[in-house]
Amino acid sequence: MAVGLTFQPEILQAVPGVRLGVTEAGIRKANRRDLTVIALDPGSIAAGVFTQNRFCAAPVRVCREHLAATGGKVRALVINTGVANAGTGAQGLADARTTCAAVAEALGVTATEVLPFSTGVILEPLPIAKVLAGIPDAVATLSPTGWAHAAEAIMTTDTVPKAASRTVTLSDGSTVTLTGISKGAGMIRPNMATMLGFIATDARVDPHWLEALVREVADESFNAITVDGDTSTNDSFVVIATQRTGPLLRGNATCTDSRRFREALLALAQWLAQAIVRDGEGATKFVAVSVTGGKDRGECRQVGYAVAQSPLVKTALFASDPNLGRILAAIGYAGIADLDVTGVRVWLANAEEETLVAEQGGRAASYQEADGVRIMKADALTIRIDLGRGDAAATVWTCDFSYDYVKINAEYRS
Amino acid sequence: MAVGLTFQPEILQAVPGVRLGVTEAGIRKANRRDLTVIALDPGSIAAGVFTQNRFCAAPVRVCREHLAATGGKVRALVINTGVANAGTGAQGLADARTTCAAVAEALGVTATEVLPFSTGVILEPLPIAKVLAGIPDAVATLSPTGWAHAAEAIMTTDTVPKAASRTVTLSDGSTVTLTGISKGAGMIRPNMATMLGFIATDARVDPHWLEALVREVADESFNAITVDGDTSTNDSFVVIATQRTGPLLRGNATCTDSRRFREALLALAQWLAQAIVRDGEGATKFVAVSVTGGKDRGECRQVGYAVAQSPLVKTALFASDPNLGRILAAIGYAGIADLDVTGVRVWLANAEEETLVAEQGGRAASYQEADGVRIMKADALTIRIDLGRGDAAATVWTCDFSYDYVKINAEYRS
Numbered sequence: 001m002a003v004g005l006t007f008q009p010e011i012l013q014a015v016p017g018v019r020l021g022v023t024e025a026g027i028r029k030a031n032r033r034d035l036t037v038i039a040l041d042p043g044s045i046a047a048g049v050f051t052q053n054r055f056c057a058a059p060v061r062v063c064r065e066h067l068a069a070t071g072g073k074v075r076a077l078v079i080n081t082g083v084a085n086a087g088t089g090a091q092g093l094a095d096a097r098t099t100c101a102a103v104a105e106a107l108g109v110t111a112t113e114v115l116p117f118s119t120g121v122i123l124e125p126l127p128i129a130k131v132l133a134g135i136p137d138a139v140a141t142l143s144p145t146g147w148a149h150a151a152e153a154i155m156t157t158d159t160v161p162k163a164a165s166r167t168v169t170l171s172d173g174s175t176v177t178l179t180g181i182s183k184g185a186g187m188i189r190p191n192m193a194t195m196l197g198f199i200a201t202d203a204r205v206d207p208h209w210l211e212a213l214v215r216e217v218a219d220e221s222f223n224a225i226t227v228d229g230d231t232s233t234n235d236s237f238v239v240i241a242t243q244r245t246g247p248l249l250r251g252n253a254t255c256t257d258s259r260r261f262r263e264a265l266l267a268l269a270q271w272l273a274q275a276i277v278r279d280g281e282g283a284t285k286f287v288a289v290s291v292t293g294g295k296d297r298g299e300c301r302q303v304g305y306a307v308a309q310s311p312l313v314k315t316a317l318f319a320s321d322p323n324l325g326r327i328l329a330a331i332g333y334a335g336i337a338d339l340d341v342t343g344v345r346v347w348l349a350n351a352e353e354e355t356l357v358a359e360q361g362g363r364a365a366s367y368q369e370a371d372g373v374r375i376m377k378a379d380a381l382t383i384r385i386d387l388g389r390g391d392a393a394a395t396v397w398t399c400d401f402s403y404d405y406v407k408i409n410a411e412y413r414s
Numbered sequence: 415m416a417v418g419l420t421f422q423p424e425i426l427q428a429v430p431g432v433r434l435g436v437t438e439a440g441i442r443k444a445n446r447r448d449l450t451v452i453a454l455d456p457g458s459i460a461a462g463v464f465t466q467n468r469f470c471a472a473p474v475r476v477c478r479e480h481l482a483a484t485g486g487k488v489r490a491l492v493i494n495t496g497v498a499n500a501g502t503g504a505q506g507l508a509d510a511r512t513t514c515a516a517v518a519e520a521l522g523v524t525a526t527e528v529l530p531f532s533t534g535v536i537l538e539p540l541p542i543a544k545v546l547a548g549i550p551d552a553v554a555t556l557s558p559t560g561w562a563h564a565a566e567a568i569m570t571t572d573t574v575p576k577a578a579s580r581t582v583t584l585s586d587g588s589t590v591t592l593t594g595i596s597k598g599a600g601m602i603r604p605n606m607a608t609m610l611g612f613i614a615t616d617a618r619v620d621p622h623w624l625e626a627l628v629r630e631v632a633d634e635s636f637n638a639i640t641v642d643g644d645t646s647t648n649d650s651f652v653v654i655a656t657q658r659t660g661p662l663l664r665g666n667a668t669c670t671d672s673r674r675f676r677e678a679l680l681a682l683a684q685w686l687a688q689a690i691v692r693d694g695e696g697a698t699k700f701v702a703v704s705v706t707g708g709k710d711r712g713e714c715r716q717v718g719y720a721v722a723q724s725p726l727v728k729t730a731l732f733a734s735d736p737n738l739g740r741i742l743a744a745i746g747y748a749g750i751a752d753l754d755v756t757g758v759r760v761w762l763a764n765a766e767e768e769t770l771v772a773e774q775g776g777r778a779a780s781y782q783e784a785d786g787v788r789i790m791k792a793d794a795l796t797i798r799i800d801l802g803r804g805d806a807a808a809t810v811w812t813c814d815f816s817y818d819y820v821k822i823n824a825e826y827r828s
Binding site: 052053054055056084086087088089090091092121122123124125186187189228229230231232233309310311312315316318319321323324325326328329330331332333336337339341342358360361362363401402403405406407409410411 | 466468469470498500501502503504505506535536537538539600601603642643644645646647723725726729730732733735737738739740742743744745746747750751753755756772774775776777815816817819820821823824825
């Protein structure tokens with residue numbers, strides 16, 4: 001049950017220079033697409049951010065190596081679901097390299113020009129024979145219109161494929177397209193990037209700016225979500241530019257085209273990141289925790305994550321019970337040692353209305369329990385927190401914690 | 415459903431100099447004991463540690479003030495359940511002081527000699543009239559044998575009262591008694607102390623040593639447990655010494671009596687802290703996460719808490735599913751930036767057997783899924799982690815994450 005999220009394959013736009021193919025390789029389950037190849041035309045570049053988990057997956061290590069070796073000039077991505085190829089030691093690394101070599105051979109490129117990605121169960125070996133057998137089938141289906149199939153083929157416990165497109169018309173009259181897909185529903189507390197997120201554009205983007213841009217955008221999208229606070233071993237977010245269309249975008253502060261491209265990329269990344277939360281395991285509510293008035297962005301994020309990850313806040317959200325003292329408790333333990341709680345104000349809002357819940361270290365005099373009850377019935381909520389000590393702000397997106405979260409995660413492997 | 419925890423009121427021993435009384439004050443629910451007064455004979459001293467939550471409750475602030483004002487020479491404790499008196503601003507502080515004054519008047523002591531404690535719902539005003547009306551009734555029932563009633567009267571979502579006694583025979587032939595009670599089942603991730611824990615002894619303990627001792631003992635007991643990772647606004651752990659019996663204990667390194675007293679106090683505090691985890695909301699398993707081989711105790715605790723608080727690890731424990739990659743993921747994101755994962759080893763154990771699960775960055779060659787399945791069926795488990803980089807160690811105790819945790823916390827106020 002995803003919150004306000006539907007799959008609209010008909011809106012997805014092809015990106016010149018990008019073709020996608022999928023197949024059923026039988027990696028973990030029969031009769032489901034689980035292997036994706038994305039082929040990029042010559043001249044394309046890519047930049048990525050990856051998990052900071054020390055037990056990072058073998059494909060994450062190989063991605064970092066290959067991006068460094070090629071300076072981002074990659075020609076293909078290969079993605080399997082079912083098995084994460086994490087906690088797999090030396091054999092896992094060898095399997096990731098073998099996968100890249102097989103894709104390279106099928107496409108007539110070199111192995112370092114291929115980036116590998118895996119998602120699924122940790123600590124189990126990648127069934128490499130099945131992956132290798134599937135690669136020619138996936139390559140045989142390569143098509144510019146393969147985005148919808150790819151969005152489906154990278155899912156694990158996701159209930160809805162996540163994909164969207166944006167277009168930007170630039171000053172020279174050209175129109176560039178951005179299309180992206182993402183996956184993830186559990187083990188979601190990205191640290192540098194999400195479970196898996198891919199965005200491609202035909203824009204001409206300076207490679208140095210793309211490197212910086214992918215980090216900036218991740219920080220305000222995939223790095224601002226949480227489902228359960230568990231940082232995955234496989235988080236990867238990659239932006240591809242096939243360099244086909246429009247003026248070269250260098251990211252200069254005065255360049256309107258760069259600004260507009262950045263805005264479209266950020267909007268698309270935020271949509272894809274929020275889609276992961278909307279489809280969070282067992283989610284029945286989509287919640288923004290918006291923190292203002294901090295001394296710096298870091299402490300705003302700290303408070304946002306403390307509230308967004310509190311099991312007590314999340315179960316109260318599930319129950320639509322305005323047990324809002326739990327929010328104060330989470331703000332209080334977020335780690336700001338010199339926080340003056342008398343300066344903190346907390347509001348609860350939905351799309352229609354907002355109410356001040358707490359101020360002066362206690363319940364706001366104007367707060368009525370009936371208002372809290374009514375507002376919390378909505379399936380999209382904002383918890384707004386003003387720390388009252390500065391000008392910085394940050395938002396974290398999350399979902400509630402339901403019976404189904406426990407059910408899904410108690411049964412995941414069976 | 416508490417894991418391996420029963421209430422044995424018959425084993426509780428009176429502590430000379432300590433009397434306890436309880437009553438039904440109707441603070442939140444009818445027909446339940448919810449107000450406790452503990453009266454201490456002249457000459458008693460107390461030391462406490464309290465929550466680090468910035469939204470700390472009004473009674474916690476008053477406790478700190480009164481302990482400072484009296485140098486620990488306190489004469490009474492007053493504890494209400496039902497309402498936490500946290501997030502209650504200036505009125506909450508006034509209510510806590512009024513409560514102390516009323517207890518002081520009833521006992522013929524001064525208000526600063528009274529320590530107040532509250533537990534229950536945050537952000538709701540303390541019904542001060544009901545508290546004041548109840549105090550004479552509680553005082554009227556004061557008795558040295560009131561420990562069992564007090565253990566019941568401080569419960570909130572606890573399903574089992576938590577109380578135990580220890581005795582130590584000292585070198586002069588005297589025997590000192592230690593009896594303690596605790597409460598807590600949710601919002602448990604104490605930071606300096608637990609929800610509520612009280613231990614009293616008739617031993618003669620030097621006040622300076624008692625101050626140090628309460629911190630040391632809290633660090634290895636109440637500060638080493640987690641149910642849901644939420645640090646409460648009301649955490650308080652207090653040790654009382656009525657100074658009646660035996661030689662003066664100063665805590666000198668060479669003093670056998672001090673060492674034996676410390677061991678008994680630590681054992682009792684650990685029992686009371688572990689009882690909170692065994693009665694953790696919805697708990698079906700009691701789990702020790704034992705981390706060795708760290709560079710310092712801090713990083714061992716960091717890893718222990720990352721594993722113990724991971725919702726994915728906790729739901730796998732609930733399901734008795736050895737989805738052990740989730741443990742590796744939690745170790746990997748625990749925040750040790752230079753952790754070499756090839757040096758990490760992980761074992762799974764119950765009372766009967768232990769199996770090596772992971773080493774060299776991946777699954778141990780000897781590990782058999784059937785072993786993991788069999789071991790995980792026990793209701794008491796140890797996850798043993800060797801970081802392979804030093805000599806420090808720490809243990810964190812936790813429970814699993816079940817449907818009932820969500821149910822209890824979605825329904826708590828109703």
